[in-house]
Amino acid sequence: MINPFLAARLQPVVRRHRLRRLALGMALWWTLAAVAGWVLFLRGGPPPLSTEFLPDWVMISLLGAGLIWVLWYLMPMGFRGMARRIEKRFPALDGRLLTAVQVDQDGENDQPAFIRERLLSQAMQHSVDHDWNKAVGPLGGTAGQTAALLAVLAFAWVAGCVAMLRWGGKPGDSRMAEVVSVPEESVKLADGVEVTPGDAVLEKGSNLVVLVRFSQAVPENVSLVAGGDAAPARTVALARSLKDPVFGGSLPAVREDFRYHIDYDGRGTREFTVKVFEYPRMERSDVVLNFPEWTGLPEKRIEDTRRVSAVEGTKVSVTLKLNKPVASAVLKPRGNGVEPLTLQTEADKPVAVLTNYILATSGTYELILTASEGRTGKVPPVFIFEALPNSPPEVKLAQPRGDQTPSALEEMVFNGTARDDFGLLAWGLAFSQGGGEPEYVELGKEAPGGAARDFSHLLRLEEKGVKTNDLVSWFVWA
Structure with missing residues (x-):
């Protein structure tokens, strides 16, 4: 019997490994079942011919999933196999974990006690220092369960689509019916022949599905003969739905008006007209x-x-x-x-x-x-x-910055840039002394849109007659 302390370390890893195998098995099975159902649906002909497989397909899928679960349930814990996986993932163990498991499970107690205790202590210490769950693989947790859930949802979607076509009332009520263009109306003719849809109006590029039902004698072969004014006639053999007195077939990607009739046992129905339209686009x-x-x-x-x-x-x-x-x-x-x-x-x-x-x-x-x-x-x-919006021009004064306190004899240098998205007619500076009317100085004109223009000006305060304690204000314009 394995040491209980070592078993306590291995059991979570073994459990994770078993759940991973179950999740992967279920994901693979339900994916194959969904793909098989879709292929059967596409190859089965027009509805209701393509839905006959539904009960058997669902039953086989459920039985297969149940068998996978039973096999998983009967699977042994496998401490020795898990020890090998951990040793492969962590080569530094150098066989210590596998030896400790084998000594306990095989009852080989002829080894000295101190050797068994040393192997056990080293294996236990390694489990503390390292995550043994990494030996299971990336799909050992929620990822594997998510994969299985997505596969089940895919199977349920295919089953739901087929079920809606089989039992959902009018074929046109479901989106799946729109994909295959299942007709909603039928025309009853003499001799117990019923043709669906008869005359029809279709969107350009859609498929026309034709069903023929016989309420009296059922012929061996039934065919659809279609042709237009300019196009040659073509014949499409209609397939029978098991033992039902229903024959069906389809004309894919209809792009122009045409007429068709049904041939059976050397006889034929009257001609039906199919009109094609386009939505404005x-x-x-x-x-x-x-x-x-x-x-x-x-x-x-x-x-x-x-x-x-x-x-x-x-x-x-x-x-x-x-x-x-x-x-x-x-x-x-x-x-x-x-x-x-x-x-x-x-x-x-x-x-x-x-x-x-x-x-x-x-x-x-x-x-x-x-x-x-x-x-x-x-x-x-x-x-x-x-x-x-037409934003105002961007004007920036780089020099001087903020308020200044120059002397009456000083010269002040003004530097800056001006630009506008759609171009400038002119730009410059304006000065006002003592709150009087501003004096405008033009420093440039006619700049293209998006281009920045630099400007510079030297203001001589003495020439302006500025005296001590006079207030001079300025601003840039464009």
């Missing part, structure tokens, strides 16, 4: 900025953008390229207090234009496109207009 947005005249900036064109930042008073023109002509295009503001912006549209051209909108306030807008048939865009693009 913005494909490109170009902006032209005409800045105020006082900025001196030329016209600027920004291609394919939905964000505009310009100084207040800028005229903004926006040209939108759309996927189809629309009846109306409106930039609807987010929030209150801002008027919507109506764009000009043309009935025969896929464009919308906003002309010379004067940028006065910042705002966020959503583009609402409405087609002639009344359909609006799925996800409205967001436009951001940012009106930048």
